[in-house]
Amino acid sequence: MGALKEIPSYIEHHRLALKLKPILVGELYLARKLKFPVFIFRNGIFYPVISEGTFPTKDIITTLIRNSYREVYLYPEDISEIKANLENALIKITRSLSVGDPLENGTKDLKLLSLNLAGVYQNPHNDDLLMLQFQSSQNLSKFLIENKKFLPYYYHSLTKENFHFTLSQPMLSSLMLLSFLNTIHAFHEKELENLFMASYLKDIGMSLIPDEKYDQKVLNERDKQLFSNHADYSFDLLEGRIPLSKNYLTIIKHHHFLNDKLLLLLGKEQKKLQDKDTVLGIESTLVAVFDIVVAMTSPRPYRKSQSLYQALEIIKRMMADDYPQEFRALVVFLKQFFKI
Ligand SMILES: [Fe+2]
CATH class of the missing domain: 1.10.3210.10 (Hypothetical protein af1432)
Structure with missing residues (x-):
């Protein structure tokens, strides 16, 4: 991962802390086009790692896992979509397993x-x-x-x-x-x-x-x-x-x-x-x-x-x-x- 970009304003950071929720890095595989950026949380600070309007690529997800990030932080709208995609994918594979x-x-x-x-x-x-x-x-x-x-x-x-x-x-x-x-x-x-x-x-x-x-x-x-x-x-x-x-x-x-x-x-x-x-x-x-x-x-x-x-x-x-x-x-x- 390249140099991390810090969130510039303290107020903005505080707002993020109230809004963002964690999911597992692996769950990003179920994401489609993101409405908002994805953040990691390190030493009390949020850093954006994936931009809004993009798809999390396999490379990014693998890099996050290799860097020992267990969770990433997203806006609730993106999380709801990922969770729904995960449930649907699980139901689909369960039905067609054989x-x-x-x-x-x-x-x-x-x-x-x-x-x-x-x-x-x-x-x-x-x-x-x-x-x-x-x-x-x-x-x-x-x-x-x-x-x-x-x-x-x-x-x-x-x-x-x-x-x-x-x-x-x-x-x-x-x-x-x-x-x-x-x-x-x-x-x-x-x-x-x-x-x-x-x-x-x-x-x-x-x-x-x-x-x-x-x-x-x-x-x-x-x-x-x-x-x-x-x-x-x-x-x-x-x-x-x-x-x-x-x-x-x-x-x-x-x-x-x-x-x-x-x-x-x-x-x-x-x-x-x-x-x-x-x-x-x-x-x-x-x-x-x-x-x-x-x-x-x-x-x-x-x-x-x-x-x-x-x-x-x-x-x-x-x-x-x-x-x-x-x-x-x-x-x-x-x-x-x-x-x-
Ligand atoms: Fe146990």
Whole structure:
């Protein structure tokens, strides 16, 4: 990006602060001709980066992402149009997913769904948005089961989008989970679909955490509590609003139980596991395991990615005693998935 142009007047800047709203940089792909300029916000100042009356080009969007801009700021009129275009594009691809090239369609759907998930995070109480997410991802799960051989391809293509981890992590962990479940042949198709959905929707409760907390390396006790409650928030946000049975909502509610178990094993936590009998099933374990594998092997703003071996060391301690056979299958699967 060239030199940034500052907004000249203080009053003008103040007016912008009241008017502009953020969207994800990736959502600019859904923009047509812009009525107003697009801004970035840095050190308390708005800088225009795309002019009014133009289209955001792929080059500009890629440059913004490479420069670590997660959000851009737009006038509400342009945002409404982009959000409507995104919803329409998602509905269109959902309806025609099986028509044409499965690699292209699947990749496009994953990208649009992840961008739409950002909207759900911004408006977690909006029923229409949540239903669109649910129906589209459920439809996608059927498509992914039919096209299971492409799951590693879809996974790697989504990692290349450079979405913020809060948006990519749910889909990445669910793609990997589904890929593994296909190899062990222990579940019916409907169970695969529901486990995929539970895994994908498990972090919706993160929407109640303020954006700036995600990239902080050190959190105070209150923030730690906020993060550790997100699984409960997910359950509360979803219960009664989506057609997913209690079993799967319970998996969502306890999707971090392995982390608690590890803390107990390490003697760092005295807390007793709640609802132990309902939680410690193989389904809950696998949903939790793939969340951990993806989180550990992906970079975060405050740390580098860790190796698969480091992730497996941790997971071994969490599940190998209870599920030795599944753990062995997991090691074989992950080495193949990451081509090691
Ligand atoms: Fe989570």
